[in-house]
Amino acid sequence: MAFEITPMRDDEIDVYNKVCWDAFTSVPDSLALLLYPGGYTEAVQKYMRINTIDSLSDKSTSYIFVRDINTKQVLAVACWSFQTTDLTIQELLDKEEKARKERAEQEPIPGVDSAVMNDFRETATRLQRENLGGKAHALLKVLATHPDAQRRGAGAAALKWGLKKADELGVPAYLEASRVGRPLYAKHGFKEVSICWSSVVSSTPKLILWSVRFVNCRSTLVSMATRVMA
Template sequence: MPIQVRYATESLAPTLASINIDSFAGQGFITNAFSNVADDAIFELKRKRYLQKLAHPRTHVLAAIDEDSGEVVGCARWIFPGKEVGSQLSSEEAAAEAGAELALPEGTNRGIYDGFFEVLKEKGEKYSRADDIVLEFLATRPDQQGRGVGKALLRWGMDHADKQQRRIYIEATTQGFPLYAKMGWKALEEAEIDYARWGGNGKQVLTLMARDPLPC
């Protein structure tokens, strides 16, 4: 299954939203923060979030395409320091989306939502550097895992990081950790998120990791 990695466009926002939800449905954040939110409302939030990401001038939103079927089988978001890639939306929609503060759907547990990102912000301020490339998100469609989709998306960012001689910072899930470790990332610290702290259930561990560039 040959994989082509290319920039996503606004027409793919619904597909990327579905991959996002399907890939992380069983993990603590979505289960806790959106336990009382209708599925279609979660989808609409994710779809609008992707339009925002596409409009962001330093975010590279990528889609992994199965060249045999033409289907989108994975996606990633890379943030480059000071590197503007330009909006991939129409001018009117880009202007609206880039400056919009998305309203969370009714039923969202705001304590869990804010608390989760506050933990990541605190850890990011401790470990990430201003000149890092940040892998903000990576997901493979569940039925396509084990076929090299994640590796292809990672290779895109790693090649750019090596050319620019920049470190890559990530917050890895337990599921993603083995792949990142295999491809050169080193663990910095584990961040345990206890959802009971904000009225939820269970815990989740994210591993803060970094990959140094290979010499040119």
């Protein structure tokens, strides 16, 4: 199957979020259903829409669609972030505190489990700081393939798009993943560097797998990663 990759338009935000929802709720032990236990309600859709719009203001962030080149059907979506300069640990901590205060000021969102959401964000932020240390990098924030299009290469196309840019910038690529995405990421050179379980959902723990793909997968750099297996 041939694909085309296009940037997300402003009028395609709802399409992006729906593909994400369909993809992330179709897998076993879905974290999405813990974050949004009430389902894909209008309130949840509005919340997702606002978050996506806010993210679009960050020029380092790229939202892309992978389409069937013939039908133009959206098969997969991705969100990549490219940090091209190093930040100090203090700068990272200041950003974290600012985000934490903004979340604390938000009114409760119907259908959103704020405890699980905050725990997930705090865990992801901590892992980013511990593993990246503020260094320039490419971060795959989201990769979602529609359930009807999985294992047809669309997700890999979105992954390769970002990895190509990372290699052009000369920076390593990082991501967080569940077990489901592990084979795809390993195939494209990612190495596991840490594993963390969300504490809020310990009764049905969710794996957050932090992986790194060094520039051009150079094997001489693999020793920099600490492999932690459950």
